Structure formats: C-alpha cells, structure tokens
Amino acid sequence: MLSRTRLALAVTALAWANAASAQDAAAVTACDTLIAARRVDAAAGSGQAPPVEADCRRVPRSRIGPVEQRALIGGAPYECMSVVGGGRCLWVVP
DSSP states (O other): OOOHHHHHHHHHHHHHHHHHHHHHHHEEEEESSHHHHHHHHHHHHTTSOOOOOTTEEEEEGGGEEEEEEEEEETTEEEEEEEETTOSSOEEEOO
C-alpha cells in the first residue's frame, strides 16, 4: 500500500502531466532553423529541460498552416510549416 506522501506525489505528478498535455495540445515549439528544432527534440528525449534556443518559440496550433518542407533525420520526421502572419515556414519539433 502506498503511503499518504507517495499517494499525494503520484496525484500531483498526474495532475502536472495532464496540465502539460493540455498545454502541449494548444501550442507547438517551432524554430527558424532545422538545427535548433533538432537540438530541442534531442534534449526532450533525454529527460532534461529543453535548451533555450533563440530561434525557437511556442506557436498556437491554430496558426500553423500546411507543410512547406520535410526532412528525415535519424528516423525522426521534421516539417517546416507555414505560420499565419509569418514570413517563412518554421520547423516544428515532433
């Protein structure tokens, strides 16, 4: 049986995970360069906090348009997608 402290921690972790999922569903990380998107993606897979990339920002999914370019690196697909009100496409972190 879980102690009250462990149970509280488990409930808190679940709440944070659900909040992060809801936030992630509303926005994506998009970068000006493919290398910046690749760095953010690589850090996310390592369990570390994503690096602060000057070329990256959170963009609401509602502003993301069609794919303009595609790249496949190490089996991971990357897409440069148009952004409403943006000049050129941005590389979306998978």
